[in-house]
Amino acid sequence: MIRSFLAAALLLPCSAAAQDLTPAETARVETIVTAALAKTGTPSASVAIVRGGRLVYAQAWGKASETLPATAALPYQIASNSKQFTAAAMLLLQRDGKLSLDDHVVKYLPGITGGDRITLRQLLSHTAGLQDYWPQDYAFAAMARPVTPQAIVDRWARKPLDFAPGTQWQYSNTGYVVAGLIVEKVAGEPLLAFLQRRIMTPLGIAAVDQDLAVGPRYPVGYQRFALGPVRVERPAARGWLFAAGELAMSAPDLAKWDIARMNRALLDPADWRAQETEVKLADGGGTGYGLGVDLGSRDGHRFVEHNGEAVGFLTENIVFPDDKVAVVVFTNADFGDAYASIGRDVSRVVLASKAMTGEAAITAQARRVFDQLRAGTLDRSVMTANSNDYFTATALGDYRTSLRALGEPSSFVLAHPARLRGGFVNRVYSVTYPDRTLSIVTYAEPGERGRYEQFLVQPAN
Numbered sequence: 001m002i003r004s005f006l007a008a009a010l011l012l013p014c015s016a017a018a019q020d021l022t023p024a025e026t027a028r029v030e031t032i033v034t035a036a037l038a039k040t041g042t043p044s045a046s047v048a049i050v051r052g053g054r055l056v057y058a059q060a061w062g063k064a065s066e067t068l069p070a071t072a073a074l075p076y077q078i079a080s081n082s083k084q085f086t087a088a089a090m091l092l093l094q095r096d097g098k099l100s101l102d103d104h105v106v107k108y109l110p111g112i113t114g115g116d117r118i119t120l121r122q123l124l125s126h127t128a129g130l131q132d133y134w135p136q137d138y139a140f141a142a143m144a145r146p147v148t149p150q151a152i153v154d155r156w157a158r159k160p161l162d163f164a165p166g167t168q169w170q171y172s173n174t175g176y177v178v179a180g181l182i183v184e185k186v187a188g189e190p191l192l193a194f195l196q197r198r199i200m201t202p203l204g205i206a207a208v209d210q211d212l213a214v215g216p217r218y219p220v221g222y223q224r225f226a227l228g229p230v231r232v233e234r235p236a237a238r239g240w241l242f243a244a245g246e247l248a249m250s251a252p253d254l255a256k257w258d259i260a261r262m263n264r265a266l267l268d269p270a271d272w273r274a275q276e277t278e279v280k281l282a283d284g285g286g287t288g289y290g291l292g293v294d295l296g297s298r299d300g301h302r303f304v305e306h307n308g309e310a311v312g313f314l315t316e317n318i319v320f321p322d323d324k325v326a327v328v329v330f331t332n333a334d335f336g337d338a339y340a341s342i343g344r345d346v347s348r349v350v351l352a353s354k355a356m357t358g359e360a361a362i363t364a365q366a367r368r369v370f371d372q373l374r375a376g377t378l379d380r381s382v383m384t385a386n387s388n389d390y391f392t393a394t395a396l397g398d399y400r401t402s403l404r405a406l407g408e409p410s411s412f413v414l415a416h417p418a419r420l421r422g423g424f425v426n427r428v429y430s431v432t433y434p435d436r437t438l439s440i441v442t443y444a445e446p447g448e449r450g451r452y453e454q455f456l457v458q459p460a461n
Helices: 002-010 023-040 079-095 118-125 149-154 172-188 191-205 251-264 270-273 340-356 358-376 385-390 395-405
Strands: 044-051 054-062 222-224 230-232 247-249 295-300 302-311 313-320 325-331 413-421 424-433 436-444 450-458
Touching: 002 270, 023 358, 044 251, 044 340, 054 436, 079 118, 079 172, 079 191, 079 247, 079 270, 079 302, 118 172, 118 436, 149 172, 172 450, 191 251, 222 395, 230 295, 247 436, 251 313, 251 325, 270 385, 270 413, 302 340, 313 340, 325 340, 358 395, 358 424, 358 450, 385 450, 424 450
Parallel strands: none
Antiparallel strands: 044 054, 044 325, 222 230, 295 302, 302 313, 313 325, 413 424, 424 436, 436 450
């Protein structure tokens, strides 16, 4: 009963419908995603958006496999986005008094090179010096055969260290395999069982071992050689990701974890802060990394982020805790940058309406309408009756065909100050392309959310 209440409470709205995506924002998100898939050849994407601390959008596009359409409910392999869960497991065990992140590895797992000098915190922050067993962006030959976590440790964690612990930052899946084995030893149960009991079930997350997320009911991964055809990729044999990337789940389910982060739920607030605190090197230098998460700021917004790569899958999860915003992007391709570009561009859309006011917000709205016309997906709720009458099927077809052919504009700016005429506010925008300029003449009802009486695009000198 307590767990069910917690899961429900995390999804309660913080400010009701005011936080929902507007039709214009929804159209912009769909344009971003469909364009990214088309440009890169990525077969599918599943996107979840949190705004105001609640899930406001979940949608999928394309094909999850040759026989399965993509849906928002499908569990994609999230790969290294799993690392923040492994780190959370250690934080929970520390809270239970069963270990300390300042303990040395040798206390729990003998035989690791430098184990008497490497702390658990250094494992989780990629500062331990253990050589990464999977730096490649493809499945290397050994991955065709099953492996155990101990076998990975025996082969890679007994090599000489790449550097003295704490002196450098270097991404290491090996460190997380070691961390996962320590979690299992201290917890006295398999890592995934611990995560299910302490994190997934309380949050209502339906997580699956990614090794088992194969077959006709699951998305398949795809690969591409240079610009050749997109092909189904053979998954790695069992065991290769373990604590470094062991989970599969749906995008809305990962969003539940993001909401818990925003609300400081499930974990103790101090543990959330610990995960989101940059780990410093011995000389005081920064790493840009906490415990299983990248840290930084974008356009003045603090973010907590990670991405993931499995065989045939790329994922992105970015959280703006102070803004109560998160964007989750899953794709079933291990080529191209669709996952990253979608995450970046959708984040800007979701944050924009909160950040911009006055003419900046009105210009952003005009740009969204222009992009809709380029895509042929006009949101008629932002048009007056006269403007909707103007945009016939023929007009929309001509707008879409002629504007889409121009590609992406290099700039979109307000060219002349706003002025009143006939009860409307007149604005003129200039749209620049490498070889031409367009002019957009608008008349809109007064106010930031005024509907358009006119939105005409025409050539300019």
